[in-house]
Amino acid sequence: MGIQPRFNVDIVVWLLLAAALVVSFIARLKVFDHQSPDFRFYLVHWYEHVRAEGYPGFRTEFANYNFPYLYMLYLVSLFKVPTIIAIKSISIFFDYLLGFAVWWLVRGIRPESRFLPVFAAITVLCMPTVILNSAVWGQAEAIYVSFLMLALGFWVRGRFPWAWLVFGVSFSIKLQAVFLLPLLAVLWLIDRRQKLWAPALFLVAPVLAPIPAIIWGRPVGEAYGVYVNQASGYFDSRTSNFMAWMRVPWQQALKMDYLGSMATAITMGILLISVAAFLIRHKGRPGIDSIMAMAAFATMVVPFFLPDMRDRYFYAGEMLTLVWAFLRGRRRAWLPLLVSVPIMLEYTFGLFHSNPGVSSAWRSFALLAAIVVLAMDAFRNDPEVGGQVVEEPVSRTPEPEKGSAVEKAAEGGGT
Known part of the structure; x- marks a missing residue:
């Protein structure tokens, strides 16, 4: 009972x-x-x-x-x-x-x-x-x-x-x-509103x-x-992005100007191709949920593949990943941990000189895994309309709630 x-x-x-x-x-x-x-x-x-x-x-x-x-x-x-x-x-x-x-x-x-x-x-x-x-x-x-x-x-x-x-x-x-x-600009271009x-x-x-x-x-x-x-270069193989996989001391990487140019071009290519594929997947009519997943993806993938990044530059991506997890409910409750835990370990190392216990390379793999999951979510159909894309990404009219707050919290607010 x-x-x-x-x-x-x-x-x-x-x-x-x-x-x-x-x-x-x-x-x-x-x-x-x-x-x-x-x-x-x-x-x-x-x-x-x-x-x-x-x-x-x-x-x-x-x-x-x-x-x-x-x-x-x-x-x-x-x-x-x-x-x-x-x-x-x-x-x-x-x-x-x-x-x-x-x-x-x-x-x-x-x-x-x-x-x-x-x-x-x-x-x-x-x-x-x-x-x-x-x-x-x-x-x-x-x-x-x-x-x-x-x-x-x-x-x-x-x-x-x-x-x-x-x-x-x-x-x-x-x-x-x-x-x-880039994402907001493309959405402006295709949205007649x-x-x-x-x-x-x-x-x-x-x-x-x-x-x-x-x-x-x-x-x-x-x-x-x-x-x-403010856009000056910063190279550090301790940062939890792709630089963590390189065996180049950061003092030497500072002199590798071509690395920054190459990584910038690759990053922009990844982002623009992803946005284009995103529009094709949703037939030019993505819904709000897919757009929020794509926003989290965009703000994570750029600091991951650019060499002149610090861990705190993932801040926007971290917040949008958390928002996306709340929108998806229990299915993605674990996702923010893939982002926040590696960044927190880097924060504590920089602030308190503590040993993170996990190398920056492994921390970067966690962030990459989160990026892959966000990309997969962005390319899925919008779940709130039964697998069909929504034509107008606007808020729905609130309906009266039924049930207690505990029931609502258990539902996770999403599917």
């Missing part, structure tokens, strides 16, 4: 989720004091520069991050709080914006489920890699990926001008947002972002050159 609840179990579910949200914040506080080498040698100096110089400090080049992040440093410097609080509060704030963006994205795709979007958001906030990246490392991945997720949230709702505008904001913060551009001028909105944020620095005295060429400078 099963349990006979004495009250609505949904209340317990909401309380547990609220407790998980509190735990995610406490976990960040516990590691808040850690200062990584990147934090001490770069972020602290950038912050001290804008705090000492104010906005005139933007006249000279003092950092290799894009202007939106540096403007944030300047704004928090006005509050006269301790340096570590000022810097890490930015990253942690965007952790929670990222959680909201994931909730909003999943809600747009599965509007009939009350709990699935919340579970997805809470999971993001409790992921070790997310906590390590912001609260320990003080990095900016959550900033640009939160806007990337918001852009996709607008896209699945058919609000394409807003999607392109917010996608441009993501790109203006970190160039890694461009990993998703999108205005021909909509992609022009993508340029708004990248064009406007350097203007305050130019007004404060930065040369125009130098201000806009930051987008080129």
Whole structure:
């Protein structure tokens, strides 16, 4: 005889989720004091520069991050709080914006489920890699990926001008947002619902972002050159991508310019051929589920095959893989582990100099396996319509829910 609840179990579910949200914040506080080498040698100096110089400090080049992040440093410097609080509060704030963006994205795709979007958001906030990246490392991945997720949230709702505008904001913060551009560009090309001028909105944020620095005295060429400078090469055979299979010391690989050119060409070829085959497979009418799997594939395959990548450049792919796992339910519940565990091991090695116990080559095989699974999922028919592709990738009208929250959670929100 099963349990006979004495009250609505949904209340317990909401309380547990609220407790998980509190735990995610406490976990960040516990590691808040850690200062990584990147934090001490770069972020602290950038912050001290804008705090000492104010906005005139933007006249000279003092950092290799894009202007939106540096403007944030300047704004928090006005509050006269301790340096570590000022810097890490930015990253942690965007952790929670990222959680909201994931909730909003999943809600747009599965509007009939009350709990699935919340579970997805809470999971993001409790992921070790997310906590390590912001609260320990003080990095900016959550900033640009939160806007990337918001852009996709607008896209699945058919609000394409807003999607392109917010996608441009993501790109203006970190160039890694461009990993998703080929897919979005092709979808714009084939979707008659999108205005021909909509992609022009993508340029708004990248064009406007350097203007305050130019007004404060930065040369125009130098201000806009930051987008080129941020794409500088970085070769390291310890990174969990294809470089891990090479027996070339990273100091020597730095001199192998042809390797970067060759890998870039191969990567773009893989991505473009995959997108073309994706369109052929779905007869030019892919549904939302297939598109989300393809988005996760695109943001994973690019950092995997480019040599000038760090493990944290998989951040967008990691988040989209998690979203895809929630959309697919129990069938793909294991998939995020193939991505998050190797990256977490690399994070702990870089931050704490701990022995990962697994070589970078084996970690890269796990990431490659995830990429293969995502590709297979992207090329399958959309499951939500019985194996047929959907004509219009828009959100469905929510229907009244039946059953308790426990039943909904067990279903995984998908097929």
